[in-house]
Amino acid sequence: MKERFFIRFLHKATSKTKNRSKTIMSNQLSVRETKVMDAFALEGIKEQLKGLLANNPKKIEAFKARILKMSLSYGLDKCTPESIINCGLQALTLDLPLEAGQGYIVSYGGAATFDCGYKGWQVLAKRAGYSVVADVVYNCDEFSQSGFGFDREIIFNPNFTERKSSDDTWAKTNLTGVIVSIMEDKTGNKTHTFVSADLIRKIIGMSPSAGKKSQKDGKEYSPHDKWAEQMFAAKAIKQVLSKAPIDLAQASQLNEAINIVNSTESIAQQQKSAESTSYPQERMDEMFPQWADMVRDGKKPAMSIITTLSNSYKLTSKQLEKLMTLKEYEPIEVEAENAE
Template sequence: MNAQVQVAEERTPSPIQAISAMLDSQAFAPKIAASLDGTGISAERFKRAALAALSRPEAQYLVEKCNRASIYTALMNAAAAGLELHPALGQAYLVPRGGQAVLQVGYKGYIALASRAGLAVEADVIYAGDRFRVVKGTNPDISVEPEFDPAKRGEWVAVYVITHYASGAKTLTFMTRAEVEKVRNRYSDAYKRGGKGAEVWNENPEEMAKKTCIRRASKLWPISVPGGDDEGGDTVDHAPQHQGMRDVTPAPRAGGAAALDALGESL
């Protein structure tokens, strides 16, 4: 009996192996290749980046606990947006939300999408010691005289994003620190849980502020992110407090190709 159990366990694919097989299946591989056409990203490169991201220790909870179908959908959404999931690129991530895996676009991903759309984007933070002037209206603009002395610079107080369009028009998105922190407190599950989830905000506040402001600015851009997490989330999402959650995705069975095809057709 023990030998039979051991053989059965050896034949049961790991979650990563199952995801890899799905990406190679006829239900998904052609759709991924079609979505990536024209982006300069091959299907094989996309797959390698996705598996590298999902194999990281911080992705273990998502891979093991999130609904498997939601993982496949999020991967398809990343391909449709032409974004790679490799952690080193910082373009996009899969994060758990209530037992579902969702695509979350990083601020570098938004900038990449803007560039493809013919936009030029600049983002920066303003410190208490800086002198700045904001102009609203039909020709918005901002001018900043930075304080370069670290002793006089003080803490960051605001963040802005200027978007330049091919037509010569531009938009200005400006957020105070209080506005950024309000978004963080409302939308960031990782920050609210504390621990490692809050470290990304506490250790890199300026970068997280730029990310938040870029996300808000992107609402005016001519881009689309299918299934993307709307606002405020971050790129670190550990879930030690979600131990009661379980993955309800049925385990793959022999002869289940029809079910996989049906899932592929629905995406």
């Protein structure tokens, strides 16, 4: 009887512990949801959403639901709601979906940051009038370069028999580099540029989530670690596009994406935490009129300023809300055309 009682008591105690854990988790989710929805209630964010989604209630609610779900997912659940929403706004500005291959939200220093994938760069380049293809080269492939300048010749024959590119560890170990081919759709002019493995590793090393493992289960959640080949291609394309003779003034979304990702990588390279430094309010009050003038004169997009500051500093809700109003200073298309 005593043994049965002990087993029954132990079962009840275990059940109570599980129920208590579920209650705590439920309360944590409830608090998290409240914080995210409070961030959406900020006037600057509300106005930004209305502008980017044409004040369409269904689209706005769908966006909120998508961001809320992402903010509860492991890897982003410790990020500030404002930073996750800001990444979503960046994706809307670039007109890229937050899905594998196009746009990613990754965690860095308690804040969420936006990263662009292989397909995302292809889409942005296409809108600017360019077709872009990346060929990843591995040690098992036949590859050589000869000549220089305009007479450079590249020989590349992939060895698909020996390749194990779907194995991320193998891909990282055997990477030689990436060939980025760009064709101007209007003229048909083509260029081919090789980006070495060393440079790609350096660029990826700047990326906030690369090589980071979960403290909870030791797993890697970064797109750089789970989709290595695609991210090799993405970083190589970004590197080449940022140096290519493209009129970025006529490719605003492409230019904006390059600025966003460069800003994020620069912060990571300097090993700064996006949550480590507060931005002085006095400095904010001093600089805001200058930023507004830059946006009004078309010298810099509002989101570029917002992204740089939100990625570099720990901003208060009021500061972020104030920065969001910079969008109001952007000239409308008719005004811009008349100014020309």
